[in-house]
Amino acid sequence: MTGATESTPGRAVVESTPGRAVVAVVPVLNAANALTALRLVLVPVFAASVVVSGMTHSGWRMAACLIFAVASATDLVDGWIARRFGLVTSVGKVADPIADKALTGAALVLLSWYDQLPWWVTALILVRELGITGLRFWVIRHGVIAASRGGKVKTALQILAIAWYLWPMPAALAAVGPWIMAAAVLVTVATGFDYIAQALRLRRPR
Numbered sequence: 085m086t087g088a089t090e091s092t093p094g095r096a097v098v099e100s101t102p103g104r105a106v107v108a109v110v111p112v113l114n115a116a117n118a119l120t121a122l123r124l125v126l127v128p129v130f131a132a133s134v135v136v137s138g139m140t141h142s143g144w145r146m147a148a149c150l151i152f153a154v155a156s157a158t159d160l161v162d163g164w165i166a167r168r169f170g171l172v173t174s175v176g177k178v179a180d181p182i183a184d185k186a187l188t189g190a191a192l193v194l195l196s197w198y199d200q201l202p203w204w205v206t207a208l209i210l211v212r213e214l215g216i217t218g219l220r221f222w223v224i225r226h227g228v229i230a231a232s233r234g235g236k237v238k239t240a241l242q243i244l245a246i247a248w249y250l251w252p253m254p255a256a257l258a259a260v261g262p263w264i265m266a267a268a269v270l271v272t273v274a275t276g277f278d279y280i281a282q283a284l285r286l287r288r289p290r
Contacts, residue, residue: 119162123183126155131190134250139198142252149250155187156243181220185213191246200249205269209242212276219283234275241268 130151137144162180189210195201245265253261 116162116166117179119158119165120179120183123155123158123162123187124179126151126158127183127186127190130155130187131194134191134194134198139195139200145250145252149247152187152191152250153243153247156247159184159187159239181217185210185217188213188242188246191250195246195249201265205265208269209272212272216276216279219279222283234271234278238268238271238275241271244268 130148133144133148133151137148139145159180192201192206192209196203196206241264245261245268248258248261248264
């Protein structure tokens with residue numbers, strides 16, 4: 085027998101050959117990557133909904149908020165599926181952060197465009213997000229900068245703040261939005277410095 089192939093429902097196919105290391109073959113077309121692709125497709129749909137609403141039409145604002153929420157949820161689900169069923173691929177590793185940044189970036193830019201959010205907030209968050217993505221590629225040969233708990237809190241706060249701005253809240257509740265965004269900005273900056281420290285440690289000669 086020259087080789088063997090084993091498969092488990094929902095998991096990667098494993099091929100082995102005597103004298104060779106076991107190699108896991110993960111199909112690019114899988115559930116996790118499909119959800120990532122869906123998130124990318126929803127970005128222009130979300131943006132169009134915001135533009136149509138002009139941030140004045142309640143119905144379209146609700147639609148935009150719901151689309152944003154669904155797209156954000158796919159980020160949580162595709163990551164869980166990829167880890168749970170061994171469907172992590174190189175394509176997914178690249179496409180997932182691109183989809184995240186596209187969704188968040190589109191939301192922040194549109195909120196600033198319609199005078200819902202100061203431009204400096206949008207610029208600060210986007211510079212941080214793009215900068216950390218660049219750092220991850222910079223140190224990729226030395227190790228991986230894993231998402232920290234602070235990073236997950238940052239993501240949750242950003243999603244909540246954006247959704248709060250999108251939904252047509254009564255004036256009293258709308259006033260809470262800037263406070264949520266302020267918390268998101270603080271955690272975004274703090275975790276940014278933490279990731280920089282991690283990157284420098286990985287690049288440090290040993």
